[in-house]
Amino acid sequence: MNPRRLTPSMSLLIAFEAAARHCSFTKAADELALTQSAVSRQVQSLEAQLGIELFRRDGRKIELTAAGALYQHELAAALGRIRSATLQTIAYKAEGGPLNLAVLPTLGSKWLLPKMHEFYALHPGNLVHIHSRIIHADIQSSASDMQAIICAGKGDWPGYISHLLLKEKLVVIASPTAVAEFRAMSPADVADQVLLNVVSRPNAWSDWFDRYNLGHRSMRTGPSFELTAHLIQAVSAGIGIGLVPDILVQDELKSGALIALFDPMESGRNYYLAYATRYQHLPALKTFSAWLLSLPFPD
Incomplete structure (x- = not known):
């Protein structure tokens, strides 16, 4: 399998995680300072790259699929570790x-x-x-x-x-x-x-x-x-x-x-x-x- 498929870009992952957490493209867009359509496109790009549907869409309402819920659970922990590692690295700059x-x-x-x-x-x-x-x-x-x-x-x-x-x-x-x-x-x-x-x-x-x-x-x-x-x-x-x-x-x-x-x-x-x-x-x-x-x- 192409390794690139297994390592989506950070922007796609962040957009998906925010949308999954809020169950809303609009609220995710507000959090990320993007437009609702931009978040929707990033999630669609991620689904296309993975070859699996992450959300069920019913008009403006979205709901995580079983695969999407599992992905969001694992991804939230991984992003948390990345943010923690970043904060620790920044701490070196201040020597504190x-x-x-x-x-x-x-x-x-x-x-x-x-x-x-x-x-x-x-x-x-x-x-x-x-x-x-x-x-x-x-x-x-x-x-x-x-x-x-x-x-x-x-x-x-x-x-x-x-x-x-x-x-x-x-x-x-x-x-x-x-x-x-x-x-x-x-x-x-x-x-x-x-x-x-x-x-x-x-x-x-x-x-x-x-x-x-x-x-x-x-x-x-x-x-x-x-x-x-x-x-x-x-x-x-x-x-x-x-x-x-x-x-x-x-x-x-x-x-x-x-x-x-x-x-x-x-x-x-x-x-x-x-x-x-x-x-x-x-x-x-x-x-x-x-x-x-x-x-x-x-x-």
Whole structure:
């Protein structure tokens, strides 16, 4: 097949995508600053090149065909990537530009955001757009539209550069009013408490029980939460006890709103700043990563 048929001109694609999004040649023309007839001709040219009808026409009314709807869905994503790539390239000219950063929700609110005023004080011309994401083991599928990610894992993601930020330690937390005899508690006494969970850590309590050679059958499994922040709130409300990264409850522990039971346990995971190798020379990322890695981090 002729490769030219598979790569229609950008003007034809933009005209079709706008018409498909509005289901109107007239509205597409207004958006693109063209005449209605010019948009119609470009769509007809695209249909002729592809050899398939993209719209059903009924007088002035148009409606996408099944092929047209599929094409529009794929094309919208592709054009979005092209526009994003263009904006990133323009950012090089200014030696700055915004940085799109994905971060775990509770880590972002509890750990990163309180520090961002320091970054902006040093780099007032830079912008970091922070996006809360539940980031899974496959970070590419979790945040492929982001230029950088702060996430937990082992740092061995193919195609990504990663920098260690924090070693993760899990601590058992409780409300001092809900667990009145906490000072006399032993690890075995945890089995008498309702154990709250985060869905992304289904084995956390099992690992903790193994550490103290406790039987799993004695566990009283309680509700699960998608966000660690919600689990912390549930512990504060006296619903049960939780096992969370100690870095996320520093304020609550200092204020006495929550108490830590027993010593923290290393989880085997760490927090990293990670980014795809194609972004490593992005000026905004270089500025942000240099600042972030210069911060003092706890052992």
